Amino acid sequence: MxxxxxxxxxxxxxxxxxxxxxxxxxxxxxxxxxxxxxxxxxxxxxxxxxxxxxxxxxxxxxxxxxxxxxxxxxxxTPELSSERIEELACLRALLEPELSSRALPRAHAALIERLQLINQSLSEAVNRQDSVGYLRSNLEFHRTLYLRAQAPAMLAMVETVWLQMGPSMRLLYSRLQRREAPRHHRMILAALRAGDEPGLRLAVRADVTRGLRMLAS
Amino acid sequence: MxxxxxxxxxxxxxxxxxxxxxxxxxxxxxxxxxxxxxxxxxxxxxxxxxxxxxxxxxxxxxxxxxxxxxxxxxxxTPELSSERIEELACLRALLEPELSSRALPRAHAALIERLQLINQSLSEAVNRQDSVGYLRSNLEFHRTLYLRAQAPAMLAMVETVWLQMGPSMRLLYSRLQRREAPRHHRMILAALRAGDEPGLRLAVRADVTRGLRMLAS
DNA sequence: GCCGGCATTTTGTGATCACAATCAGGGCAT
DNA sequence: ATGCCCTGATTGTGATCACAAAATGCCGGC
The missing domain is CATH 1.10.10.10 (Winged helix-like DNA-binding domain superfamily/Winged helix DNA-binding domain)
Incomplete structure (x- = not known):
């Protein structure tokens, strides 16, 4: 040829x-x-x-x-040890509150509305037992918020963490797929609306570390 | 051929x-x-x-x-905007105290001695006005400490930040090369010896953000 | 039935080439 | 003198090949 x-x-x-x-x-x-x-x-x-x-x-x-x-x-694709997963979760817990905090002053009504929309398709994915759709919507929720932080290097770093957790996340979420819907996400939205920075940081941190707790297996 | x-x-x-x-x-x-x-x-x-x-x-x-x-x-090689540098410095300030804190319980006397040795060659590099040697020793100081944290993913992330700052750091340090020697490094060593975690976190954070302050140019 | 050794296949690595897009420089017209 | 275009050189991209090491499958011996 x-x-x-x-x-x-x-x-x-x-x-x-x-x-x-x-x-x-x-x-x-x-x-x-x-x-x-x-x-x-x-x-x-x-x-x-x-x-x-x-x-x-x-x-x-x-x-x-x-x-x-x-x-x-x-x-x-990597098979992560539970120590590794703990580390990555800790990274999320360190970085994401900071990003959300930086996004807060720039979070207008339009953004919150968009986040609500994403939350809807997240709920639908939960109902469908669609773990890939769940992951996709969940990360899109976070990414949409963090994009407002105007911190590309930090966002890139968080996305790298998400990427590393990807294959393992699927297993995690496909098992603990209760109806739970986005409880912490609603807390995040409430804090955004109220302009409550400490509350926002806490809500984000809680949402991020929630996934971690179901890995004690 | x-x-x-x-x-x-x-x-x-x-x-x-x-x-x-x-x-x-x-x-x-x-x-x-x-x-x-x-x-x-x-x-x-x-x-x-x-x-x-x-x-x-x-x-x-x-x-x-x-x-x-x-x-x-x-x-x-990248030419970083000052916003970018601020971001990267913030990442260091978030990650490095965590790493030092995780290293603290495992920091034996031998480690502290090794850090002191590195500090010596750092001082020598300062006297020699050798900014590459300064950077090398400075990062080796931090890396040696953080290796004890047993957190490879986190360490890798910090090293990525160092890497991104590399070319810009040279300019920063070649300008503000006063005799300052490792003041914060001595504070870090003191906190390590005392087993003082909050003090250690503060000292590390101060050492990391020090470089940031000389970029207002 | 199970295990160890051999041949075949699969797979990543590095070299080399064709090609198109870009860059650098000079020469020409105004 | 200055701006513009054209030409040659430089550079990244992707394809293809040879090769060695690792993986796979097969077969015979115990």
Whole structure:
């Protein structure tokens, strides 16, 4: 076969970028179980590209802790120890209250309304027993709030934590999927409306550490 | 030329790994100024490898925020806005007290002695007006302490912050290089010896935010 | 029935190439 | 003198290949 390429548009979205985004999304929202193994050729085949872009996307995700390499270079989603999960939960508990606090002064009515909407689809996902949808809506709730903090570096760091927890979260939530709906989320919204910063920090922290408690298994 | 390769030892240290480590070290310790541009072919030439390992190392560093890609894919060290620096300093102020606090119960006499030794070479670097040596010793002081926290994910996150600040730190420290020696470091050591957790957190936070204050320029 | 060793296959690594987009520089017109 | 365009060089991207190491499957021996 010749080296012909159909196109080489550089700026819009490089091939490895799309692969990266798709894979990242799958991992963050728990579509892949912990310990799932991936191959460069397999990913390339699935996305219709060669190994090169697959390698770059994987390398990037490994750097973010979303994938791990075995000693021999095999690629798989991480299987987190409970110490590791505790650590990541602690990171969330440190970072997210700060982000919410920074977002508070900029949280207008339109934002709160949007958060309520997200909360609705979250409830629907709970009713559907759809753990991927649950994770997606839950993280979108947090991300939407934190985007207002105007702190991109901090947000990126939190997203990295979410990403690392992704595969393990699915298991966590698929088990403890009671009707609980977004109790803490309503507390967050109330604190936002009241402009109550300490209450907001507490509510966010409680929401974040709630997930942690169901890992004593 | 044929495709001959002299060796392909996989396990010890892959080529891109060494390139990554060296580059990362250069960036973290401020050996590269902000805005310095790099090329894949240039790096490959310097390290005697092809573009492929250079690409992987660069991709990894970009994922960690140690390098940035321009819209057209050009590689350079980041030029941080002061808002960005403030954010990163805030991250340090959030994470490092937590790490020090976790290290405290495990901080034996041998560790404190080692920290004192590092402090010595830090003072020497100050006298030598050696800002790279200063940065290196300073971060080694912190890293040595935090390693005792047994919190690899948290430590990795802090190191990522250090890495992002690297090129900008050089400028910061080369300007405000008074004889100040490690004042806060001595406070940290005192708190460690006394087993004083609140004091330790405060001392660490003060040491971390000190650098921040000299960026009002 | 189970386990150890051998051959085949799979898989990551690194080199090399074609290509398009961008960048840098000089020369020309105004 | 200054602004603009055009050309050549530089640079990242993706494809393809050779290779070695690890994984897998198979078979025979006990």
């Amino acid at each position: 010749t080296n012909r390429k159909p196109s080489q548009s550089r700026s819009p979205e490089a091939a490895h970028e799309q692969l990266y985004r798709t894979l990242r999304s799958r991992i963050m929202y728990g579509e892949l179980p912990p310990g799932e193994s991936l191959t460069l050729r397999g990913l390339g085949r699935e996305f219709g590209v060669s190994m090169t872009p697959a390698r770059e996307a994987v390398r990037r995700l490994v750097a973010e802790g979303a994938l791990t390499l075995s000693a021999s270079g095999r690629i798989s | 044929t495709n001959r390769k002299p060796s392909q030892s996989r396990s010890p240290e892959a080529a891109h790994e060494q390139l990554y480590r060296t580059l990362r070290s250069r960036i973290m310790y401020g050996e590269l100024p902000p805005g310095e541009s790099l090329t894949l072919r240039g790096l490959g030439r310097e390290f005697g490898v092809s573009m492929t390992p250079a690409r992987e190392a660069v991709r990894r560093l970009v994922a960690e925020g140690a390098l940035t890609l321009s819209a057209s894919g050009r590689i350079s």
